[in-house]
Amino acid sequence: MSAILEARHINKSFRDPVTVPVLKDINFSIQKGEFVSIMGKSGCGKSTLLYVLSTMDTDYEGELEIDGELMTGKKPQKLAQVRNEKIGFVFQFHYLLNEFSVLRNVMLPGLKMGKYSEPEVEHRAMERLRMLDIENLGDKKANQLSGGEKQRVAIARALINDPHIIMGDEPTGNLDKKNSEIVFDIFKSLSEKYNQTLLIVTHDPEFAHATQRIIEMEDGKIISQ
């Protein structure tokens, strides 16, 4: 078993207007194929931790390794490339581009990576949509979809580059119960069928308890994992 993601002694403070520590000495690692949830009350620092782990937030102390490579101190350009190739994101809000069709939205990160030709990327995007049972939505504009459908498209977009890890920030936070279940089932089957590594932030205990491993946070510290 190799660690996909490893956090060592991560500390972070908000400095404005007064210095408030939000993350205190966070240490943990995630192995390949794990389905992990980070749980805690609102304001405990779980989302902040996720954005540090996602490489988007670089204002922290400590060390972060993804796929055995040290991320701390890397240039923004290089970090963008890492996010593109190794991390898939699913947020609370879908963040689809309304100017593009569903298919094109899913293809964008793949085209950016530039590893496959455009027809290949299109083929791969169709595969992902089919996998999530939404291949009939491909030609629609993003703003014509329902909330649950949008979130599924967002998951398909996260999967396009075969990421090492999928990170989710309250991916079911905006959805009704039925759609939440669909999204959870998708994560579960990704984990079981495709051995996909997942790291999901949630405040929903029900969701968290259904995952393999729970990291529980309180006041910027990990209290159990």
Place this chain on the structure above:
Amino acid sequence: MKLTVNIAESLLLARWKQTLIAAIGVTFSITMFITLLSFMTGLNDLLDGLILNRTPHVRLYNDIKPEKDQPITKVAQFKNYYHFIHSVKTSNSREELYNSNAIIRSVQKDQRVLGIAPRVSTQVFFNDGMIDITGVINGIDVQAENKLFHFDEYIVAGNYLDVKNIANSIILGKALAEKLSANVGDIVQVTTSKGEIFPLKVIGFFQSGLQDFDKVQSYASIATVQKLLGKTQSYITDIQIKLKDVNLSPAVAKEYANLFGCDAEDIQTANSQFETGTFVRTLISYTVGIVLLIVAGFGIYNILNMMIYEKMDSIAILKATGFSGGDVKRIFLFIALTIGFFGGVTGLFFGYILSSIIDVIPFNTAALPTIKTYPINYNPVFYVIGISFALITTYFAGWLPARKASKVDPVVIIRGK
């Protein structure tokens, strides 16, 4: 790169109305820029032509002035003394160019010279009943004059070649003819400075556009004027020279003055105020054009800024999924340049149309007999400058918003939801 273009294109089309307004701003300013410059330089050329086309680049003549070498200066023993000579008069001074045939022959051999036109000028009185009107008769070689100075363009009545073909004929300035109430075909009496009276047949009128000039000037053939003055065929008072390169004229004038021992005047010295006028008018046109473009640039800046605020979410997700700040910046710069390019090209087109319209608007003025419509200069250089300005301005207008977009922190946007 193809992806950047594709995303930029989609963003543009999604907000096509705003984009169109921004592009119209550029189109408008480029249209005005092209029209203004074409019109202004057209006018410049016209005004320059009024004087400069009719002015020789170098004129050789003998000024009436006292002899520089007075007898005392030739006495060796007084060489280092300062001479006080009172009441020096000009005597025996001739307006004639000495050895004019030889001068003409040697000037014609000069490679820098485009052509020459000899001239005999003399002051006369035109007799109109009891009144004598002062005037000048220029004896010209009408064909050479026409070739170098577009003489026929200023003839408003009669045929200019008749000066050569009809003996003792004269072309009067329009204003002078009105004073004399002379028509084509009439005979006018002139009195020379020596007191002789001569009848000359009016065969045409000319109108130069300068009223003062038309009031006194008239043209006849060289032979007629030589006859008026009782001089021989070699009597020439002026040699007008046109050069291939007008900028050489001061140097050539100085050289000829030394070589032929006569006075030489160059066009720059004679008409320096025209260059100043031309320069100032061109400067004004460029300034107005650039100001218009800067205003259009602010329009683009505003619209891109708005677009960036609207598209914050899209920028955030692009950055989250692996687009770097540079990629985002390129997308917005590309949008700005697209607006600049299409707005600019349309502007060039409309600028051309508008210039063509101005070109056919009637413009009749007594001062400019040969001009029937407003002058326009269709210089392709203006179009090149126009499109370059359009691209440069839109690039800078897009640069700040694009930089702002590249600095968007996706964490702030995504967590803000």
